[in-house]
Amino acid sequence: MVASFSAADLHIHTTASDGTASPEAVLSYVAGKTDLRVIAITDHDTLAGALVARRLAPQYGIEVIVGCEISTQVGHLLALFIEQPVPAGLDLATTVALVHAQGGMAFAAHPFGALVPSIGRRCLLGPERTDLDWSLLDGIEVFNASLWYPANNRRAARKAQALSLTQIGGSDAHNLAMIGAGRTLFPGQSAADLRYALQRRATLVTGKAWGWRGVAGVAREQIQQWFDRRQTDSVEMTGSLQ
Ligand SMILES: [Zn+2]
Ligand SMILES: [Zn+2]
Secondary structure (H helix, E strand, O other): OOOOEEEEEEEEOOOOOOOOOOHHHHHHHHHHHOOOOEEEEOOEOOOHHHHHHHHHHHHHOOEEEEEEEEEEOOEEEEEEOOOOOOOOOOOHHHHHHHHHHOOOEEEEOOOOOOOOOEOOEOOOOOOEOOOOOHHHOOEEEEEEOOOOOOHHHHHHHHHHHHHOOEEEEEOOEOOHHHOOOEEEEEEOOOHHHHHHHHHOOOOEEEEOOOHHHHHHHHHHHHHHHHHHHHHHHHHHHHHHHO
């Protein structure tokens, strides 16, 4: 019998970092508007949104993996299946060791991406980094729907194939509409099935790049959010002066 595959989006941001949707809104959207069975919440350097989402997930009939997009010295690292925060700003080997010590798995996020700190590139818009030990990682995000230069996804896929590393895909969604644009396919249905597939390099990856319209939409929502926050802050400040 051929096992049927399910889809997971393993790279989603919420309002706990720079996303525009709350953990509750993400769960509601995933349950109501997508066919995803498993998602990972991977906010920048915090588990707060992921922990809330995991607690509420049973009400929505989906499973949430607690994850984090950790800012390391060499770029963003996606940690999945973790329980404790890992400090930002550490070197790659130390960061991966701290992820593994708590039973987590570590993946390069958007490797070679030029506009955000990315494993595989020396600095923003800089040349490729040649001094990395990629074998420290459990795998590589070979499809990131938010990359502005799609060739970097192909480059990431070639790197994963050359090193026989697990391949994952994610949307890097910062708003609801982009959730599911990048997907990791795995045999089975549960987060445990997904973890089993990740450990055995049995995942497949698919996705659809955001394009300029999607990127512009997120930027617009983030600016609106910043503006709303400023107004709230000024109302609070006025209130405290009275
Ligand atoms: Zn990133
Ligand atoms: Zn991200």
